[in-house]
Amino acid sequence: MxxxxxxxxxxxxxxxxxxxxxxxxxxxxxxxxxxxxxxxxxxxxxxxxxxxxxxxxxxxxxxxxxxxxxxxxxxxxxxxxxxxxxxxxxxxxxxxxxxxxxxxxxxxxxxxxxxxxxxxxxxxxASAPEQTLRKAAEAFRKVTGFEFEAMGELEYYVIAEQEEMFPAIDQRGYHESAPYAKTSGFRTQCMKYIAQTGGQIKYGHSEVGNFSLNGKTYEQNEIEFLPVPVEQAADQLMLAKWVIRNLAYEYGYDVTFAPKITTGKAGSGLHIHMRMTKDGENQMLSNGVLSESARRMIAGMMDLAPSITAFGNKNPTSYFRLVPHQEAPTNVCWGDRNRSVLVRVPLGWAADSDMCALANPLEEATKNSTLYALNSKLNKQTVEMRSPDGSADLYQLLAGLCVACRHGFEMADALEMAEKTYVNVNIHDAKNADRLAQLAQLPDSCVASAECLERQRSVFEEHGVFSPAMIDGIIAQLRSFEDTTLRKDTEVKPEEILKLVEKYFQCG
CATH class of the missing domain: 3.10.20.70 (Glutamine synthetase, N-terminal domain)
Structure with a gap:
């Protein structure tokens, strides 16, 4: 030790x-x-x-x-x-x-x-949140022989009194530094406390969204975690939200994890990265490319994507975020380094290059060093589900993703599904309209998500993971919103959208 x-x-x-x-x-x-x-x-x-x-x-x-x-x-x-x-x-x-x-x-x-x-x-x-997730992890391990690990990208807005000095550029807050980003100190203090509770943090930064409204400044931030066993991932996200809210109260700020604040501004997602390991080694790559196991995992998410929104997008404003041209997914597809897709395969440090030595000429090449060998063994490749948001039930969501990834190993046509849903273009570009038309769409309301979960519930109930009572409860809750046409009905009624945003401002 x-x-x-x-x-x-x-x-x-x-x-x-x-x-x-x-x-x-x-x-x-x-x-x-x-x-x-x-x-x-x-x-x-x-x-x-x-x-x-x-x-x-x-x-x-x-x-x-x-x-x-x-x-x-x-x-x-x-x-x-x-x-x-x-x-x-x-x-x-x-x-x-x-x-x-x-x-x-x-x-x-x-x-x-x-x-x-x-x-x-x-x-x-049986229907407890953490017990459902534990059963999902056990079933994944039993079927695949792998461990399922996950991490979240927790996005949120900080709302504070507007300041005139060093104004930030609207919707250009990505990785902005102080003094243009006013709440950086708050974020780093949050990170310190989250780490104290046991959270394994990768990094924190300011995000794209920033704007002023009614004398208030809205700044979007993100804290991203490191991959850990999936049960631990849910715990640390729960505690992170608790820390952020408590510290905001002490600072006199308000915070929200709501998926959408206002039209025309960046919404907040809860992207989930996942990977499989065996004996401590990442199984997502084979000879520098995405492994067959990883493609099966993706295929399972492609098949169950419509019902995953039932766990990860839990109120009507969630579906105001899932619209084209907002870096939020609307179609069931996946791709490499592509932010217009539902499941993204981000850069994974698979290149055969000693970037440290290239950036630092005084450093000796480390390709054969113990450190480089360790980093290669524990490669960082993950896949990222981009549809969930801060309204998610964290334990249900991670359990649902765990089930979906296991499902890919149980599908006879998993590799064909993976090939059929792969895209390497921006699907929202007009010239790719034909490709877009071939892809299934995500649900556009809570009611639609409930219907998708009803159709696919048997997969989530297999291996005793989700109890029928829990699935019944989720479906009933989603249907109670009666929002089948809400997005269309309010698209030209900003005052109605504002009322909905206020109603679900402190979701999750």
Whole structure:
């Protein structure tokens, strides 16, 4: 175990205990609490609205601490999930020790952990968000022999009082620096706290969207994560949204993960990158090109793309973002380095070139060095699903993508599907109209997404991943929006669009 690396961890528990979070035990948690004067423990868990809920415990003695860590506590499931009836609503919540972190916002020293739900018989709740994702990962592993890893690109707008100095250029905020980007300091503080909760961050930056409205400045930001096991990816995205909102409250800012703020301005997506590994090695490339396994994975997403929106695009404004010419997908297709497609294959450092030595002439060529060999072994190639947005239920979405990628290995015609849906042009260019006409389209409303999920639900229910009750609940929720023609009806009614944006401003 590399203790120097652990000591540098942003998570105080990892640094103190000198072990990775995945190895935390109850004894470790108790030791940290006792030796660091922790006075409170929080349990956190996702509700049906996609937001984290909190249960507070004040620590008065060791026996009580051991009791709550071992036995958890009761909660009212019917107040958390619409699919649970009030007559049989009691659930247990039990902490997952590997998720423990020191709460960066608490005035009283507080240790927080994410929890799993259990039913009256002490069994994992079949319809619980994190349990569904765990079953999806297990089924993927069983069918493919690979591990499924994911990471998110979390986009959001920060809303602050307008400043006149160093005005930014409208819709030209991509990777802008201060002083033109006014909320960079807020973003970096968010990144520090997210890392403290255990989030594995790749980088952060300002995004394209920026504009002024009614004396307020809207700045779009993005925090992107590193690939981790899919269950961990969902946890860290949940905690990241919690951190961003809490810190915004302290700064006096407002933030939103809403898919669309106003017409003509960049919407916010939640792009998900995925890869498969085996024995720690990335399986996405073979001899420098996309592997057959990766193409099967993509084919599964192509087949189930219409119903994935049921997990990743959960309110009517989601479908105001999924329109042509906005760098948001509208058609079921994939391609290399192409932002007009649904699934993009980004650059993956597959070129046989020592770029470090080329950029730094004083460095010796490292092609045969241990570092270069390691980076080649753990190549960075992923594929990126571009349709989801901040309204997504994170656990449902990642479980749905995991199912879709597994489905590709179970499809007899997967490689033919992959070939048929591949495009290497901008499909929204007028000269490519014939190619565009051959491609299936994504749903244009919540109701349409519900219909797609109804038709394809059996695939998501295979291997016992999604429970029928959960699928029924998702379909009912989406149909309740009654938005079949909403996008068309409001396209020339900006005041109606504004009302919808305000209604779903704090989604997810």
């Amino acid at each position: 590399d203790t120097n690396n652990l000591a540098y961890s942003a998570n105080p528990l990892v640094a103190f205990l000198q072990k990775p979070a995945s190895m935390f035990t109850m004894a470790d948690i108790v030791r940290y609490i006792c030796e660091n004067d922790i006075r409170m423990v929080n349990f956190m868990y996702p509700g049906g609205d996609g937001k984290l809920k909190t249960l507070n415990f004040v620590i008065t003695d060791l026996q009580y601490l051991n009791t709550i860590l071992t036995c958890g506590e009761r909660v009212d499931g019917s107040s958390l999930f619409s699919f649970i009836q009030a007559g049989s609503s009691d659930l247990y919540v039990l902490p997952r020790f590997r998720t423990a972190f020191l709460d960066p916002f608490a005035e009283i020293p507080t240790l927080t952990m994410l929890c799993s739900f259990f039913d009256k018989d002490g069994q994992p709740l």
